[in-house]
Amino acid sequence: MKKWLLMFLTVIIGIIVVAGCSKDDAASGDGKVEITYGFWDKNQVSAVEEIIKLFNETYPNIKVKTELTPxxxxxxxxxxAATGGALPDVMWMNGAHVNQYAEGKVILPISDLAKEDNFSLDNYPKSLIDLYTVEGKVYGIPKDYDTIGFxxxxxxxxxxxxPYPDETWDWTKLKEVAEKLTNKEKGIWGFASTIANQEGYYNFIWQNEGEIISEGGKSAGFNQPETIEALEYYTSFIKEGLSPTQAQMTETAASELFSSxxxxxxxxxxxxxPEYKKNPDLNVTVLPKGKTRAVxxxxxxxxxxxxxxHKDAAWKFVQFLGSKExxxxxxxxxxxxxxxxxxxDAWMKSAPDLNLQVFIDAAEYSIPLPNVKSTGEIWQYxxxxxKKAWSGDISVEEAADELTEKVNEVLSKE
Known part of the structure; x- marks a missing residue:
């Protein structure tokens, strides 16, 4: 009887020990753990190091090792790393990949963790929380964001x-002023119709109440009348000689032409x-409005x-990364x-001569980029x-039909 009781107690103690270590298994004897943090921007290394230093003031037993990858x-x-089970404990994620990594169960949902610790997700723009929500679960704590300025x-x-552009401008005004600013003798174009989605045609599509990917990610909306109309308006600047051609913007980036x-x-x-503030002639304002204001x-x-x-340590670090501090x-x-x-405020003070408030205000009427599983593949399509429509080889409508067909094929496989 005593032998059976001893065996029973041994098992129970073993379970307790394992449970006690489960939060951070592989912790060292002194209770310290090491987690890895993966990111890609070398320009943010100093900020990351400062944040880790602040984090360790509260959690000295959690060492954070950084992994910088271009x-x-x-x-x-x-x-x-995911295939080999060697992912960083905490890492940067973007909207183009979150769906893929969430559905592949490569990253943890954090909705329940946030709820358990009363960690408020209301501290961030809702559109960003939506961007990192997959099937009703939040997978990422927003770090930073980009809206688009004019x-x-x-x-x-x-x-x-x-007069300089302001919040009263609409699409008609944009075209009117682009015509007046274009000066072929001086080699000046009024506007640049870049073939960029985030900082280009997506904004016009949404302003015209068009669709890129349907809600739920089931179908493409590139061939919708509203979307086609927006793309035709955007490319009309090239056709009318008010914007550099696609070939010209391939040879010299539009940002360089603008800066010069x-x-x-x-x-x-x-x-x-950081680049545009070097030129005192440049400034920024809100985008001209279409049927609605969207960015x-x-x-x-x-x-x-x-x-x-080290789930517990990783979550503590992610909470700190998402803190006001x-x-x-x-x-x-x-x-x-x-x-x-x-x-x-501190970010805006980094370039006080620029109207950076427009980027902050834009978050209120912003729309997150599509984040289906195959976003990267869709962007390539x-x-x-x-680009065939931008160069005039085919019509916008033909390009929209072809793109819709390709994207629907991709979405049907998800």
């Missing part, structure tokens, strides 16, 4: 005697602030690997707009097919 190799490395060259406007005073107006993101939004989030051996560190650098509501 964006070009980042997701390829993650796929290899950039313009004050010098070109002044020389043409035209060859383009009067264009859409671009806040990631260009694309994207942002990065921090996610947790599903196979992490961490957001303020990023804001000071001026490189990104922190996602935590109310922490963007967009470039391959739409």
């Amino acid at each position: 964006y070009g190799q980042y997701f390829q490395k993650l796929e290899t 950039w313009y060259n004050k010098k070109i406007f002044d020389e043409a005697g035209i 005073g060859k383009i009067g107006m264009m859409l671009d993101g806040p990631w260009m602030v 694309a939004i994207h942002g990065l989030s921090n996610v947790i690997a599903a196979n992490t051996k 961490a957001a303020e560190v990023y804001a000071k650098t001026g490189t990104v707009i922190p996602a935590y509501n109310g922490t963007q 967009e470039i391959d097919i739409l």
Whole structure:
């Protein structure tokens, strides 16, 4: 009887020990654990290091080892690591890949963790939370975000005697002013119709109440009348000689032409602030309005690997990365707009001469980029097919029909 009781107690103690270690198995004897943090932007290394230092003031027993990988190799490395069970415990994620990684059970849903710890998801723009929500579960805590602004060259406007653009502008006004700013003798185009989606035609499609991918990700909307109308308007600037051609913008990036005073107006993101603020002639305002006011939004989030051996430590770190304290560190650098509501003032102060408030305000009427499982593949189809319409080889309607067919094929396999 005593022998049986001893065996029973031994098993119970073993279970308790295992349960006690399950939060952070592989912890060292002194209770310290090490987690890895994967990201891709070398310009943010100093901010990451400062945040880790602040984190360790509260959690000295959790060591964070950083893994910096250039964006070009980042997701390829993650796929290899996922197959081998060697993912970073915490890592950056973007909207183009979150669906794929969530459905593949590569990353952890954090909705329940947030609820258990009373971690509020209301501290971030709803559109960003929606971007990282898959089948009703949130998988990432927003880190930063990008909306799109309407950039313009004050010098070109002044020389043409035209008031600067403002919130009263609509599509008609944009076309009218583009015609007046275009000066072939000086080699100046009024507007740049880039073949970019986030900082280009997506905004016009949504402003015209068109659709890119249907809600639920079941079908493409490129051949809808509203979408085609938006794409025809956007490419009309090229056809009418008011924008550089696709070939010209391939040879010299539109951003370079804009910075050098060859383009009067264009859409671009806040990631260009460090570059554009070097030219005192440049500024930014709200996008001209279509049927409705809409703008694309994207942002990065921090996610947790599903196979992490340190779930508790990883979650503590992700919470800190999503805190106001961490957001303020990023804001000071001026490189990104922190996602935590109310922490963007420091970012705006990094370029006080620019009207950066428009990027913050735009979050209120923003629409997240499509985030179906095959977003990356769909984006490639967009470039391959739409460039034929941008160059005038086929009509916008033909390109829209071809693109819709290809995208629907991709979506049907998900």
